[in-house]
Amino acid sequence: MALKDLHEYRARLRWTGNPGDGIVDYASYGRSYxxxxxxxxxxxxxxxxxxxxxxxxxxxxxxxxxxxAGCHMLAYLALCARREVCVLSYEDTVQGVLxxxxxxxxxxxxxxLSPSVVVATEQQVALGVALHDAAAEQCFIANSCRTPIAxxxxxxxxxxxxxxxxxxxxx
Numbered sequence: 001m002a003l004k005d006l007h008e009y010r011a012r013l014r015w016t017g018n019p020g021d022g023i024v025d026y027a028s029y030g031r032s033y034x035x036x037x038x039x040x041x042x043x044x045x046x047x048x049x050x051x052x053x054x055x056x057x058x059x060x061x062x063x064x065x066x067x068x069a070g071c072h073m074l075a076y077l078a079l080c081a082r083r084e085v086c087v088l089s090y091e092d093t094v095q096g097v098l099x100x101x102x103x104x105x106x107x108x109x110x111x112x113l114s115p116s117v118v119v120a121t122e123q124q125v126a127l128g129v130a131l132h133d134a135a136a137e138q139c140f141i142a143n144s145c146r147t148p149i150a151x152x153x154x155x156x157x158x159x160x161x162x163x164x165x166x167x168x169x170x171x
Contacts, residue, residue: 012035032053032057033046045059065111068094068142069092072141080128085124085127085131087117089118091115095111107146109147110149115151117155118157122157125155
């Protein structure tokens with residue numbers, strides 16, 4: 001089955017922070033919003049607290065980092081499946097550094113992914129590490145960013161259970 005070359009995505013964002021009188025000045029309005037995507041749960045968001053937002057809601061910077069980490073993971077898992085690397089667990093701690101400009105704008109200077117992966121066997125570790133480079137090349141989100149994205153993966157083999165605990169051990 002061939003995949004289509006072109007995929008279109010749609011989302012709707014609605015500002016929910018109108019205190020009733022609209023925007024009067026910088027301090028007077030709420031920064032909350034809702035993102036809706038047909039057939040999916042709504043996502044409530046706000047600005048970062050540093051920009052007068054609600055700390056209990058996700059902000060665009062959170063979404064940006066989560067999108068990069070999620071896309072990298074999905075590309076990596078697909079590559080592992082195709083190369084018969086049995087991934088048992090995957091966790092990532094993603095960090096980004098945002099630098100503000102004097103005019104109030106800014107950009108992420110860098111993003112670093114630190115995935116921690118457990119594969120089934122010691123023989124799969126080297127390929128498991130190498131596939132992170134390929135995942136970085138295939139990640140749709142990373143390829144859409146001008147921000148440098150580094151990855152520092154850790155891949156280890158699962159601890160082998162004792163023979164009496166190993167369900168595949170010969171008895």
